[in-house]
Amino acid sequence: xxxxxxxxxxxxxxxxxxxxxxxxxxxxxxxxxxxxxxxxxxxxxxxxxxxxxxxxxxxxxxxxxxxxxxxxxxxxxxxxxxxxxxxxxxxxxxxxxxxxxxxxxxxxxxxxxxxxxxxxxxxxxxxxxxxxxxxxxxxxxxxxxxxxxxxxxxxxxxxxxxxxxxxxxxxxxxxxxxxxxxxxxxxxxxxxxxxxxxxxxxxxxxxxxxxxxxxxxxxxxxxxxxxxxxxxxxxxxxxxxxxxxxxxxxxxxxxxxxxxxxxxxxxxxxxxxxxxxxxxxxxxxxxxxxxxxxxxxxxxxxxxxxxxxxxxxxxxxxxxxxxxxxxx
Numbered sequence: 001x002x003x004x005x006x007x008x009x010x011x012x013x014x015x016x017x018x019x020x021x022x023x024x025x026x027x028x029x030x031x032x033x034x035x036x037x038x039x040x041x042x043x044x045x046x047x048x049x050x051x052x053x054x055x056x057x058x059x060x061x062x063x064x065x066x067x068x069x070x071x072x073x074x075x076x077x078x079x080x081x082x083x084x085x086x087x088x089x090x091x092x093x094x095x096x097x098x099x100x101x102x103x104x105x106x107x108x109x110x111x112x113x114x115x116x117x118x119x120x121x122x123x124x125x126x127x128x129x130x131x132x133x134x135x136x137x138x139x140x141x142x143x144x145x146x147x148x149x150x151x152x153x154x155x156x157x158x159x160x161x162x163x164x165x166x167x168x169x170x171x172x173x174x175x176x177x178x179x180x181x182x183x184x185x186x187x188x189x190x191x192x193x194x195x196x197x198x199x200x201x202x203x204x205x206x207x208x209x210x211x212x213x214x215x216x217x218x219x220x221x222x223x224x225x226x227x228x229x230x231x232x233x234x235x236x237x238x239x240x241x242x243x244x245x246x247x248x249x250x251x252x253x254x255x256x257x258x259x260x261x262x263x264x265x266x267x268x269x270x271x272x273x274x275x276x277x278x279x280x281x282x283x284x285x286x287x288x289x290x291x292x293x294x295x296x297x298x299x300x301x302x303x304x305x306x307x308x309x310x311x312x313x314x315x316x317x318x319x320x321x322x323x324x325x326x327x328x
Contacts, residue, residue, distance in 0.1 A: 042315035045299055047071055049312050050078060057308050058082070059095035064316035066102050068323070076103040094120065094131040101139055114141045130162045137169040137210070146170045151180060155187055161203045164188070168207045182211045186218055189225060198231050202238040209245050219248055226258065237262065237271035241278040266290060272298075272310045280317035288321045 049061045050071070062075045079099045086092055097113040104110035114136070121132035121143055136143045143166070151170050154163060164185075171181040185204055192200040208214075208222060226239035240262040247255055262278060265271045279287040291314055298314050300306060 042295070042318040043068075043070060045315045046312060046319070047074070049308060049315075050075065053308050053312075055092050056095055057312060059092075059099055060309060061312045062099045063102065064312060064319075066099070068316075068319055070319075072103050075099065079103070090126070090128040091131050094128055094135050098135045098139065114139060117141075118143065130165060133162065133165045133169055137165060137172070137207075140172045141169075142172040142174075143169050146173055146176070148173075148175050148180075151176050151184060154184060155191070159188060159192075159197075159200060161200065164200065164203050164207060168210065171211060178211060182214070182218065185211065186221055190221070193225055193229075196231070198235055201229075201231075202235050205235075205238050205242040208242050212246055214246050214248055216248055216251055219243075219246060219251060222246060223254070223258065227261070234271055234274075237265050237274040241274040244278040244282055247282075263290070266294075269294075272307075273313050276310070276313040276317045280313070280320045283317065283321045285321075285325060288318065288325070291318050291321070 046061055046064055047070075050058065050065065053061060058078075062079060065071050065075050079096055083093075083096050083100060086096060094117060097116050101110050101113040101117075104113065117132050117135055117139075118141070120126045121129055121136060122145075123129070126132065133143055146166055146169060151167065154167060157163065167181055167184060167188075170176040171178045185207055189201065189204045189208075191197075192204060205222075214222070222239075223243045226236075226243040229236045229239050240258055243258050244255060244262065247258075262275055266275050276291070279291060283291075295314055295318065297303070298307075299311050301308075301311075
């Protein structure tokens, strides 16, 4: 399919599927041509990667398919087999149970997998406790033993990534809540910047993506840190992506400088996971153009620099943006 964009006007994309003509109207910007691509290529790639990749890349691919409600039965069957083989493998078992919780068809089935993760977290000797608490936060399952008093004193404690993941999880504790966690994370970000704790900054930044929505005043603090950061380039890319992902609707007009800086990494083909994460959730027609132009190279498994995680993230971003443009 060849799609021609016309600045600030509408166009009709015509796609013939099984003898039927499908029409969709999309508003795009900037006169460009989207290169031809089989409409289902990125989705087919995700399905293929589900079977060919291992461990955490396999987990990421499975989640992309689940979030798009594609091949969920196949995902479940693949990961039931993974669970049979690797249920005692620290770290990866957490990812397996995370996937199975998301494809569960009943509350009881979901609790079965979530409770396995809770058991790991609750065992102080488990080598994968950090993976467990992060996953429980992603699943919005409040972990035991995280109290409002603990949250209040965290700013006066020695902080590490594990503590930040526990704080994130507290957002789903009814006695703590999202607002308290969001405010505490903003304070911890300021402290980490001041103390040059570069190992904590990307963790806090990542957690922000799950603490939306932000008030303008709070988002301004994230934006200021992102735009002014002078440290490690990977941390810089992480912060820029977070600023884009967390922008309130009323501040969308302030995004362009952030977009400009983040897409520099696209041109340099570095830190692409951060770029594609932002594209997937917030990108529009222009970002879709950029993705499609480089997708053939990114998805070429014969290249020495091929990265399956980047390939999967790019495929997911294309599928996600296309769906958003059609639905909008």
